[in-house]
Amino acid sequence: MSARALPPLAELEASAAVVRLPLTVRFRGVLEREALLVRGPAGWGEFAPFLEYDDAESSRWLASAVEAAWEGFPAPVRDRIPVNATVPAVSADRVPEVLAKYGAVTAVKVKVAERGQSLEDDVARVAAVRDALPDAALRVDANAAWTVAEAVAALTALAPYGLEYAEQPAAGIEGLAEVRARLAAAGTPVPIAADESVRKAEDPLRVARAGAADLIVVKAAPLGGVRRALAIVREAGLPAVVSSALDTSIGLAAGVALAAALPELPYACGLGTGALFSHDVARPALVPRGGFLPVGPVVSGAVTPDLALLAEYAAPAERRAWWLDRLRRCYGVLAAS
Numbered sequence: 001m002s003a004r005a006l007p008p009l010a011e012l013e014a015s016a017a018v019v020r021l022p023l024t025v026r027f028r029g030v031l032e033r034e035a036l037l038v039r040g041p042a043g044w045g046e047f048a049p050f051l052e053y054d055d056a057e058s059s060r061w062l063a064s065a066v067e068a069a070w071e072g073f074p075a076p077v078r079d080r081i082p083v084n085a086t087v088p089a090v091s092a093d094r095v096p097e098v099l100a101k102y103g104a105v106t107a108v109k110v111k112v113a114e115r116g117q118s119l120e121d122d123v124a125r126v127a128a129v130r131d132a133l134p135d136a137a138l139r140v141d142a143n144a145a146w147t148v149a150e151a152v153a154a155l156t157a158l159a160p161y162g163l164e165y166a167e168q169p170a171a172g173i174e175g176l177a178e179v180r181a182r183l184a185a186a187g188t189p190v191p192i193a194a195d196e197s198v199r200k201a202e203d204p205l206r207v208a209r210a211g212a213a214d215l216i217v218v219k220a221a222p223l224g225g226v227r228r229a230l231a232i233v234r235e236a237g238l239p240a241v242v243s244s245a246l247d248t249s250i251g252l253a254a255g256v257a258l259a260a261a262l263p264e265l266p267y268a269c270g271l272g273t274g275a276l277f278s279h280d281v282a283r284p285a286l287v288p289r290g291g292f293l294p295v296g297p298v299v300s301g302a303v304t305p306d307l308a309l310l311a312e313y314a315a316p317a318e319r320r321a322w323w324l325d326r327l328r329r330c331y332g333v334l335a336a337s
């Protein structure tokens, strides 16, 4: 989004709704998700960078919200999006309960390498998912938390459960390349997906140019919107999985729009995370049915907040003020860029 295309700040402020939504299971260490929603001529957009993100990184999330609300989404090439279930770093005995939230799915992403847990916890969780769904495509996501040696050891232990790919097993492009090469040399090749090395990188294309990953994970908000994410996938020349940023239904709609517009969509997408919310802002919420999310309601503009839900889940006044402050600062970053 160029500075010229930015709507006046007053329009964003005037339409802003700040919500705090409860989750049913801890994810990224939180049990609540806060988001600022804005309304423009094209619909609603979501600005919800994680609380610890700085303004430069967060400003890309604002560009995505502005695109959704002032520009709208590009034309879709498919009418439904296959999605994976996402299993946070819960104990193995909670796996059936978490999977039940998603209904029928053919793919599952399991969080691993959680701080304070052990490889045994990861193996038990992955084994429990495999037990419950013998035929599902199974991925793990370490969020860059393993060292190269730990990643190689862990993926060697997890590979017998059948892994479709491992998402960001180690930090950095060199780390990914090394894990990938060492596993291949040991005869246990596991495809490597880059997530943080795309969405948090100075140059989102470097991982592809370095040949460090087999596929990339793309998220609309952290990458600055649907159109920018589409361009990154096009230039990377690698298969892409669209994933959420633990968004409300409004943010998920941007993810669905991105997945719907990609020329190829070889993997189920991580857009089923609406199922982890106990309450959302849209009624009905954008949650998977039979392993798919529909594109129709997204392109027709039917995914909008319910005013009663906005009121019920409005964030406390001091949080609203915090988010409006953040909105103004990030707007300043975008306007100057």
Ligand SMILES: O=C(O)CCC(=O)C1=CC=C[C@@H](O)[C@@H]1C(=O)O
Pocket: 028, 084, 085, 086, 109, 141, 143, 195, 243, 244, 245, 246, 269, 270, 271, 273
């Ligand atoms: O991809 C999925 O299945 C769900 C989304 C997901 O895992 C994430 C959402 C939000 C923040 C991230 O830590 C995390 C990810 O790393 O992909």
Ligand SMILES: [Mg+2]
Pocket: 141, 143, 167, 168, 195, 196, 217
């Ligand atoms: Mg990830």
